[in-house]
Amino acid sequence: MTVEFRRRVRRAVQDSSLQSALDRNADRRVLGAREAYASLPDLAVARREARAVRRETLDDLDMLLQTFIHNLESNRIKVLRAADANEAVGHVVAIARSEGAEMVAKSKSMVSEEIDLNRALDEAGIRSVETDLGEFIVQIRRERPAHIITPAVHLRREDVAETFHEHFDMEYTTDVQAMTAVARRILRRVFHSAQVGVSGVNFGVAETGTLCLVTNEGNGRMVTTLPPVHVALMGIERLIPSLEDLAPMLALLPRAATGQKITSYVSLLQRPRQPHDPDGPRARYVILVDDGRSQLRASDLADSLLCIRCGACLNICPVYREAGGHAYGSVYPGPIGSVVSPGLFGLKAYGHLAKASTLCGACKDACPVDIDLPSLLLRVRARFSPGLPPTSWMRMGIRLFAWAMADPIRYRISQRLARLGVSLLPRRLGWVRWLPPPLSAWTGARDFPPFARRMLRDRDLEFGPIAPTAPPRRGVESATENPLATASVPADPVLRFEQELEVLGGTFIRCATAQLPEAVADVFRLHKISKAIAWRDPAEVMNVVRRRLEQDGIELVDGRIDGGEQRNADLEILDGIEAGLTGAQAGLADTGTVILPSGEGKPMAASLLPWVHICLLSASRLFPDLKAWLTGEGREQIDGASSIVLISGPSRTADIEMTLTRGVHGPGEVIVVCYD
Amino acid sequence: MTQTVQLMATCLIDSLFPEVGEAVIDVLRQAGLQVHFPRAQTCCGQPAFNAGFGPQARAMATRTIDVFSESSDPVIVPSGSCAAMLRHGYLELFRDSPAQLARAQGLADRTYELSEYLVDIGGGLPSNSLSVGRAVYHPSCHLMRGLGVDRQPMALLGASVGRLSEECCGFGGVFSVEQPELSTEMLARKLAEIFSSGADIVVAGDVSCLMHIEGGLRKVGSAVRCAHLAQVLAGRPAGLR
Numbered sequence: 001m002t003v004e005f006r007r008r009v010r011r012a013v014q015d016s017s018l019q020s021a022l023d024r025n026a027d028r029r030v031l032g033a034r035e036a037y038a039s040l041p042d043l044a045v046a047r048r049e050a051r052a053v054r055r056e057t058l059d060d061l062d063m064l065l066q067t068f069i070h071n072l073e074s075n076r077i078k079v080l081r082a083a084d085a086n087e088a089v090g091h092v093v094a095i096a097r098s099e100g101a102e103m104v105a106k107s108k109s110m111v112s113e114e115i116d117l118n119r120a121l122d123e124a125g126i127r128s129v130e131t132d133l134g135e136f137i138v139q140i141r142r143e144r145p146a147h148i149i150t151p152a153v154h155l156r157r158e159d160v161a162e163t164f165h166e167h168f169d170m171e172y173t174t175d176v177q178a179m180t181a182v183a184r185r186i187l188r189r190v191f192h193s194a195q196v197g198v199s200g201v202n203f204g205v206a207e208t209g210t211l212c213l214v215t216n217e218g219n220g221r222m223v224t225t226l227p228p229v230h231v232a233l234m235g236i237e238r239l240i241p242s243l244e245d246l247a248p249m250l251a252l253l254p255r256a257a258t259g260q261k262i263t264s265y266v267s268l269l270q271r272p273r274q275p276h277d278p279d280g281p282r283a284r285y286v287i288l289v290d291d292g293r294s295q296l297r298a299s300d301l302a303d304s305l306l307c308i309r310c311g312a313c314l315n316i317c318p319v320y321r322e323a324g325g326h327a328y329g330s331v332y333p334g335p336i337g338s339v340v341s342p343g344l345f346g347l348k349a350y351g352h353l354a355k356a357s358t359l360c361g362a363c364k365d366a367c368p369v370d371i372d373l374p375s376l377l378l379r380v381r382a383r384f385s386p387g388l389p390p391t392s393w394m395r396m397g398i399r400l401f402a403w404a405m406a407d408p409i410r411y412r413i414s415q416r417l418a419r420l421g422v423s424l425l426p427r428r429l430g431w432v433r434w435l436p437p438p439l440s441a442w443t444g445a446r447d448f449p450p451f452a453r454r455m456l457r458d459r460d461l462e463f464g465p466i467a468p469t470a471p472p473r474r475g476v477e478s479a480t481e482n483p484l485a486t487a488s489v490p491a492d493p494v495l496r497f498e499q500e501l502e503v504l505g506g507t508f509i510r511c512a513t514a515q516l517p518e519a520v521a522d523v524f525r526l527h528k529i530s531k532a533i534a535w536r537d538p539a540e541v542m543n544v545v546r547r548r549l550e551q552d553g554i555e556l557v558d559g560r561i562d563g564g565e566q567r568n569a570d571l572e573i574l575d576g577i578e579a580g581l582t583g584a585q586a587g588l589a590d591t592g593t594v595i596l597p598s599g600e601g602k603p604m605a606a607s608l609l610p611w612v613h614i615c616l617l618s619a620s621r622l623f624p625d626l627k628a629w630l631t632g633e634g635r636e637q638i639d640g641a642s643s644i645v646l647i648s649g650p651s652r653t654a655d656i657e658m659t660l661t662r663g664v665h666g667p668g669e670v671i672v673v674c675y676d
Numbered sequence: 677m678t679q680t681v682q683l684m685a686t687c688l689i690d691s692l693f694p695e696v697g698e699a700v701i702d703v704l705r706q707a708g709l710q711v712h713f714p715r716a717q718t719c720c721g722q723p724a725f726n727a728g729f730g731p732q733a734r735a736m737a738t739r740t741i742d743v744f745s746e747s748s749d750p751v752i753v754p755s756g757s758c759a760a761m762l763r764h765g766y767l768e769l770f771r772d773s774p775a776q777l778a779r780a781q782g783l784a785d786r787t788y789e790l791s792e793y794l795v796d797i798g799g800g801l802p803s804n805s806l807s808v809g810r811a812v813y814h815p816s817c818h819l820m821r822g823l824g825v826d827r828q829p830m831a832l833l834g835a836s837v838g839r840l841s842e843e844c845c846g847f848g849g850v851f852s853v854e855q856p857e858l859s860t861e862m863l864a865r866k867l868a869e870i871f872s873s874g875a876d877i878v879v880a881g882d883v884s885c886l887m888h889i890e891g892g893l894r895k896v897g898s899a900v901r902c903a904h905l906a907q908v909l910a911g912r913p914a915g916l917r
């Protein structure tokens with residue numbers, strides 16, 4: 001296994017394009033996270049809070065699972081449990097078959113990779129299409145994801161261009177926006193025709209039975225909204241106790257993962273479509289996957305289950321940076337992968353991965369929930385090494401070393417023998433140029449120092465104190481202030497909202513309530529919009545705006561997606577519409593977020609399918625941040641809707657060469673008209 | 677009253693780099709301390725611990741605890757990784773044996789890395805300037821992240837000494853021979869950084885990392901040399917040997 005790993009590493013370090021891709025990933029992601037962390041009032045406090053939430057979850061997991069399942073079921077979400085990968089894929093295949101599904105649309109889910117879902121569906125004759133741009137690229141290249149957040153991190157734009165040119169009817173181009181547009185077009189058809197949508201889950205809220213999904217491209221919203229059936233796969237540890245716990249988790253996950261304060265979309269899925277909802281799946285399933293987690297939880301590697309899969313430890317890891325994800329030979333690479341892979345899938349097949357670390361500790365520092373990865377890696381090693389054959393040089397070497405160090409006399413004799421042995425070897429400027437195998441692995445790139453003629457212990461030493469020769473303390477303590485935390489933050493929530501939204505590439509317009517109809521009409525005129533999927537909100541403001549737009553001859557469509565035969569036709573029509581007009585339940589000033597619930601006259605499609613999303617937000621509905629909303633009205637809102645989405649700017653991706661691209665699956669333009 | 681400290685020289689310094697050990701003793705004496713060097717000490721057990729050999733590591737750890745528990749004086753370790761082993765590693769090794777754990781905790785509580793002791797506890801400091809050239813400081817992983825000791829060596833070295841990135845040099849103990857491909861790539865990155873810094877001397881608080889870095893410098897025929905922090909503070913010439 002180690003041999004195979006080293007072979008893959010050798011290949012990786014010689015691949016210069018892979019190396020430059022990995023360097024770029026590391027540099028950008030590490031800096032991105034650091035900048036995003038700087039916008040937190042206190043990172044140390046945030047980490048402590050987030051860790052405490054995860055700790056509580058692991059401590060009470062059995063009880064929380066019961067509560068979660070109970071709440072899911074009372075929300076009419078069907079729950080299936082899977083002890084292992086086979087059972088898990090069996091459940092998905094059975095659901096797909098019972099729906100007569102020929103195609104399944106998938107959003108990114110590491111659990112689905114873990115259980116090898118695509119292969120199982122393929123064997124069952126069901127086409128499974130990855131819709132996350134990075135996963136989509138990796139799937140058509142018949143590869144595996146190289147990173148848990150950025151699956152195509154190992155590819156250059158030229159590689160992707162080649163792949164697109166080969167597989168789709170398109171001219172060779174390295175223009176990322178053009179490639180993204182092609183993927184958008186192709187995958188729209190997949191969202192239309194897939195009878196089942198499969199997603200992962202970032203956090204399951206036990207006390208409310210809410211599924212929280214954190215995405216950027218919008219494909220996660222598509223697969224959980226458009227197909228008639230949604231199946232969510234989640235590891236049993238992916239819970240948090242209460243709704244309020246979302247605030248600390250969502251403060252850290254996007255920052256650690258992609259350097260964002262918040263992702264474009266945070267979906268809170270509460271139940272399947274209700275009769276009054278214009279869209280949404282008629283059935284939702286949650287498959288709770290154990291696959292080794294219970295056993296891992298009972299072991300001394302349990303802390304690895306605190307992980308929230310942000311990938312920060314991969315980005316910072318100097319070994320990952322050289323080896324890349326594929327070298328690990330597991331769906332979970334990097335430091336966390338080197339613990340959970342042996343922990344979940346067996347020491348024999350994956351234990352050697354824990355040796356691929358210098359224990360430098362950068363991963364521990366980068367981890368948003370402060371997992372002591374070096375200690376866990378050491379624990380894997382402590383289990384792995386006793387299984388080495390007695391004749392392995394490592395085992396013999398350590399035993400010999402321990403014998404020699406067992407008393408000072410043996411130690412001194414061993415030092416002399418080593419000195420004698422080394423003194424016969426070729427040197428340059430005093431240092432040894434070559435050592436015999438297996439130590440030749442050292443001298444391949446490093447000279448080795450000669451052993452001392454007289455050890456320290458054998459020297460004539462003076463031990464008494466002597467007066468200091470110079471005044472004490474010359475150094476000064478360095479300032480530890482954060483140079484990145486300098487950007488000024490407006491106190492006024494509306495100004496704050498505007499600033500945050502514009503950073504995300506959204507457009508902000510502010511007007512008096514009386515001017516709102518005119519302002520919206522201007523937006524429509526400016527964008528030459530003649531037709532929009534529009535909310536029917538009982539609020540008077542929306543009615544006035546609608547009447548004003550209809551005066552201009554703009555066609556407003558309700559955006560209902562019906563089941564059965566009608567579905568495709570409905571989707572076909574809605575897809576041709578260039579704009580969506582919605583209200584907003586609330587806004588979050590510190591992230592430029594609008595919060596949209598589903599419900600009567602409120603199609604999710606309006607903020608998802610069109611290129612332009614125009615959102616009307618009352619200034620009085622602004623909350624300072626997610627925590628304030630959750631502890632305020634959030635709970636009631638979530639409980640009242642089938643689903644809620646938090647939208648922060650346009651749909652986006654950085655899956656191709658870390659190039660930020662807008663409008664992957666969801667809207668490429670978000671215009672918030674704020675009135676007061 | 678004069679404070680006595682126990683020196684855990686580390687097996688690497690004792691058997692490969694005694695000149696570094698002499699510099700450490702000099703620095704401690706200049707700080708007004710009486711140094712005690714227990715001759716029964718050997719190795720703290722870190723190599724076995726890191727390689728995953730618990731029983732062997734425990735044997736060496738037990739021995740080290742015994743040797744340094746004969747006196748209750750503070751234990752000074754001129755190495756980030758060995759100090760981290762005493763402070764954190766032993767607690768992990770003995771987490772299932774309460775009696776040993778208590779003794780390990782007792783030792784951990786009075787174990788200090790050299791610069792940490794000098795700055796945070798020790799008081800008077802020597803202030804010799806570097807004997808030659810321009811120096812950069814390499815913040816070694818176990819010292820900076822493992823022990824959280826970073827401002828102390830920087831304070832001792834003063835503002836004229838530059839600083840390399842916080843990325844690991846790729847040593848990692850047995851890692852350097854078990855995963856030579858990775859280790860070498862990481863070292864190459866560190867060397868490139870050293871060359872572009874224009875420094876003549878690389879300073880750190882871990883002789884193991886320095887042995888790795890200087891071994892790499894020598895392999896490529898560079899004249900840049902490494903020096904332990906104590907050698908700089910004691911005003912001794914650079915070069916581990």
